[in-house]
Amino acid sequence: MNGARMSTRNDIVRGAVLGGGAAGLTSLAMLAARGQADNHSPVAPLNATSHVIWGDRAFHVDRPTVRHTLPGLALHVGSSMFWGAVQQGLFGTRRGLAPNARNAALTTALAALVDLKLVPDRLTPGFERRLSMKSLMWVYGALAVGLAIGGEIAARRGVAPRLPHGRDTRLEPSEPANARDPAGNASVDAATPVDGAGSPAIQPSELAEDGKPDVDAPRNPRM
Numbered sequence: 001m002n003g004a005r006m007s008t009r010n011d012i013v014r015g016a017v018l019g020g021g022a023a024g025l026t027s028l029a030m031l032a033a034r035g036q037a038d039n040h041s042p043v044a045p046l047n048a049t050s051h052v053i054w055g056d057r058a059f060h061v062d063r064p065t066v067r068h069t070l071p072g073l074a075l076h077v078g079s080s081m082f083w084g085a086v087q088q089g090l091f092g093t094r095r096g097l098a099p100n101a102r103n104a105a106l107t108t109a110l111a112a113l114v115d116l117k118l119v120p121d122r123l124t125p126g127f128e129r130r131l132s133m134k135s136l137m138w139v140y141g142a143l144a145v146g147l148a149i150g151g152e153i154a155a156r157r158g159v160a161p162r163l164p165h166g167r168d169t170r171l172e173p174s175e176p177a178n179a180r181d182p183a184g185n186a187s188v189d190a191a192t193p194v195d196g197a198g199s200p201a202i203q204p205s206e207l208a209e210d211g212k213p214d215v216d217a218p219r220n221p222r223m
Contacts, residue, residue: 012088018157019150020084024077026146027139031076031127034135045127045139046072052123059129072126079125080143083111087147088154095155097148104147112140 032042039045041062049072051058061068087107094100115125128136 011093012085014157015088015093015151015154016081016085018084018154019087019147020081021077022150022153023084023143023146024080026149027080027143028073028076030139030142034131034138035127038131038135043069043072045130046076048072048126048130049075051126051129055122058126076125080146083107083143084147084150086110087151093155094151097152100148100151100155101144103151104144107147108140108144111143 028046031045035045036042039062043064044062047061047065047068048059050068052075053071054068058068058072087103090107091099091103094103116128127139131139
């Protein structure tokens with residue numbers, strides 16, 4: 001039980017790193033592009049994310065600063081990895097474009113709902129205060145693309161796929177066909193030869209003095 005739980009946690013961690021890391025990169029690139037388009041500053045949306053720490057002052061910083069840009073970057077990447085973990089926990093690992101795109105779209109919809117509607121104002125991403133609605137849609141779209149790419153990378157890197165609850169994947173040794181009778185009960189030892197099966201063994205009494213089979217010895221009456 002503990003081993004299975006540890007394996008699941010490890011898969012979620014690896015899914016978060018791979019899926020969330022890819023999502024962080026794609027959404028960060030889109031934040032910079034849309035920040036330039038809307039504010040003439042590629043770091044303005046990222047600086048706004050640091051409002052979690054510095055409050056509303058972060059919404060008015062357009063240049064790169066250690067005080068705002070670095071915390072904003074850390075918060076954005078951390079958030080992306082969190083949603084990568086959520087995707088892995090909810091859907092597990094799937095191979096193929098269609099299932100990964102579907103899972104990423106559902107996870108991104110949940111992320112947008114939580115970020116923009118459910119959490120307190122102080123915990124929102126902040127970049128929604130510096131971007132138009134059109135740009136905001138582009139950013140969440142880029143997040144979905146990253147999650148889909150990361151999900152496929154995770155599958156190819158060997159993150160264990162989610163299996164139905166309670167299913168045991170351990171392989172059990174198979175029994176020989178003659179190990180059980182028609183009722184399903186153990187009957188004949190696999191190592192015990194079945195009477196009449198195969199060639200009859202040569203008994204010591206059938207050997208001549210020189211150790212070779214005696215052609216005059218009586219044959220098996222069943223033959």
